[in-house]
Amino acid sequence: VTKLSNKLLLTIEWKNNYLVLIDQTKLPTKLTYVRCRSYKDVADAIRKLVVRGAPAIGVAAAFGLALAAINSKTNNLKIFSKELSNAYATIRSTRPTAVNLQWALDRIMQKIMNLKDIPHIKKVILREALLMAKEDIETNKSMGINGANLFSDGDTIMTHCNAGSLATVAYGTALGVIRAVKESGKKISVIATETRPVMQGSRLTAFELQHENIDVSLIPDTAVGHIMRSGIVKHVIVGADRILSTGHVFNKIGTYQLAVLAKTHNIPFYVVAPASTFDLKNKPKDIVIEERSKDEVIRIGKKIVAPPNIGVINPAFDMTPPKLITKIITEKGIVSPPYTKSIKKIMG
């Protein structure tokens, strides 16, 4: 049984017949929750970044399918299947880059492929979603244990975006490793980048680490190079939205330049992600990088920070090539270059 600290934030929680999500758009000022009573509520929550982070999106999507199934009134299998397919397509279309969304939906669909009895199918879907939520926490704990040995007492670790409790069901991927380092008795400090434009570093990582009394300092994204050169950063650790068989990592915009800067300053650069983040089929050119609304760049709350009719380029993700990545930490172990070989071995 996975034991969690009392202070740990629970991002996703199933309550009998609805899903409860921390409303991440309201952080850091308010810790509030939203209820999703339908798959459309879930799709909406994913689209609006109420819930975000590749593993969290995956589990939320699974509960979305569960809600579609539970809410169905039909006892005609064809109609039921059609309803599920609609829910699948709606949820699938919310965000293109993270692979866990697809992975979670497919895992559920696989599970019910040959089933004919609607009440039974409903039970199987919900059971699978609940299992995925439970596994997510266990997977994060395993990654934490696997990664913790890479760090030493007194280390300062830089992270980008939020790959924490708030990006998963709980505990986190990159921040899960940071939690595990702390739990192992080592004293560590974290430097969190703001992560413009959505500011997951300021709003989520700073909030989440402070919530658990882990030492954290916030920096503007412009200060990464300057602070790395000062010598205080001993490691960089980030999550991932998709990892290819070649070790190419798709993650939050800004990850690539962090990796370039880490390489320039001889700082090890680690990626932490569960097996569900690996996409062993596609090549770099096949992956769609989501371009988000220019409003994210032009407005912050009600404050207009740029001319409203200015052109904006606002990619949500970027790709970090394997040559910049020191190690990838998974629940199945740690992989090192050459990744084509090591990823195949561990995922095969």
Next chain:
Amino acid sequence: VTKLSNKLLLTIEWKNNYLVLIDQTKLPTKLTYVRCRSYKDVADAIRKLVVRGAPAIGVAAAFGLALAAINSKTNNLKIFSKELSNAYATIRSTRPTAVNLQWALDRIMQKIMNLKDIPHIKKVILREALLMAKEDIETNKSMGINGANLFSDGDTIMTHCNAGSLATVAYGTALGVIRAVKESGKKISVIATETRPVMQGSRLTAFELQHENIDVSLIPDTAVGHIMRSGIVKHVIVGADRILSTGHVFNKIGTYQLAVLAKTHNIPFYVVAPASTFDLKNKPKDIVIEERSKDEVIRIGKKIVAPPNIGVINPAFDMTPPKLITKIITEKGIVSPPYTKSIKKIMG
């Protein structure tokens, strides 16, 4: 006589007995002006970033001394000198990193060193400040002409912070070169980085270029590496707050990482600055990098974007080493590596 486009923003303007500044804290939503009737008003305006940008700060500081002189009621030379020294010290203390502030104040003090007649001293100070404002525009025009040949028709140029009209009296340093490229008949596009935390890219550069119908797209600071790798950026051009005899450039935080990323992607990196930005005395370790309030990172307008009691590291500037700089464009010509030699030659 320097002829300026009707649309060109005039950042600093002397009106008989007071100074008018564009209030840059209100941009991009409102183009408003503030009046400075005393040197304390000027010091305040510099401190609060009503006026910013190394050359603009220099000229504003000169008018600050002029206001201190004009407003003096004494006809005792000792008291008058003491008043001027106080004004000098107050204005000098507003910002530590840009060298132009010191340069401008010292140029005025030098000019009046041996003068004894108070009414005459007042005239000399004002005349010198007006001359500096005029020279600033002419210097920018010269840098524009010197730099324009480095660019080709169709180029996309990335810039950071604001080194434009709004960083000078008018026309600009880095953006002055961009203006000159456009005036030479070449079609160019600009990519402006937001430049967190103060967002001079979003608020000022985007505003200023759009104001003059120069094509500009805004990007988050996190997207620099991703967009450089896409191949669309042909050059990077920035201003400077201080350049040492070795070619070390102090400029807005984020400049250093832009230079590292430009080098990684084989993109030429140019610095544009007048002779008044060169500090031929000091060494890198002597320069104080201004650390600004954590509020700049935590609040945007009234919106709280990070836990209010979080630790913040907020350096306003960084240092770019000469090995990352392709050329430095000045009004006296263009210098190339090795800078110790070329800077000495042109500034000697």
